[in-house]
Amino acid sequence: MKNRNTAFTLIELLTVIAIIGILAAILIPVVSQVRQQARLSQCVSNLRQWGAANLLYANDNSGLIPWDGGQGTSPDNMVEHMGTLPWFNALPPFIDSLTVRDLNARGALPELGDGSVFVCPSAEENPANPAPAWLSYGPNYLLSTRNPGPNRIAITNLSVIREPNRVPLFAETTNHAPGSTGFVALNVNPNHLAGATRHAGKAPVVFFDSHVETFTANELVRQHRAWNNLNNPERVRWNPLHQ
Numbered sequence: 001m002k003n004r005n006t007a008f009t010l011i012e013l014l015t016v017i018a019i020i021g022i023l024a025a026i027l028i029p030v031v032s033q034v035r036q037q038a039r040l041s042q043c044v045s046n047l048r049q050w051g052a053a054n055l056l057y058a059n060d061n062s063g064l065i066p067w068d069g070g071q072g073t074s075p076d077n078m079v080e081h082m083g084t085l086p087w088f089n090a091l092p093p094f095i096d097s098l099t100v101r102d103l104n105a106r107g108a109l110p111e112l113g114d115g116s117v118f119v120c121p122s123a124e125e126n127p128a129n130p131a132p133a134w135l136s137y138g139p140n141y142l143l144s145t146r147n148p149g150p151n152r153i154a155i156t157n158l159s160v161i162r163e164p165n166r167v168p169l170f171a172e173t174t175n176h177a178p179g180s181t182g183f184v185a186l187n188v189n190p191n192h193l194a195g196a197t198r199h200a201g202k203a204p205v206v207f208f209d210s211h212v213e214t215f216t217a218n219e220l221v222r223q224h225r226a227w228n229n230l231n232n233p234e235r236v237r238w239n240p241l242h243q
Contacts, residue, residue: 051206141187164208
């Protein structure tokens, strides 16, 4: 009896290759979506931690949340403003993280992809903006600023937040400009958040009640345009004074 030829024929090889191609076409997008969802989940977790840290800090400081640190600041900024410190050096101890000041002293400022609570896992370098891309989050720009105005609060006390489920506390952002020190911790202005919609076109926001939602850039801008309206019908109220 003759031995059967066990080699693959050309047709069989092409069939196998076609099947592999089909499986790859199905699986690659699925794997990419799973990866994106995992990164969004981590980003949401980071923001939720920053939200919790703010509330814990306020609990220890007569209801006050930290100030934003100002423009042109440095990693070592420990300047007090109305009794509060810059958020990046005030909040980390409340979530078991080193402050930016401590990290800078060790020569170990956060880096992209290092899993730090300061870093969105989807953040990337932006050649058009030499500011540090790892600084992915910041406070609502209408809260706790050294440049208050009719609609901007010098330092925010939890007592003025009457609708904590509607007022943003922290959000993801790329609205950074390099300062003389190469470090800027700016606040979050929704008009400049288009670059922060890293997660399938959306950016997460944590509110004063600690819940997190994601919004498109257009949604954030539309909501912001109504911030001066006392009868603002939008879901989000960026200005806590207009409630």
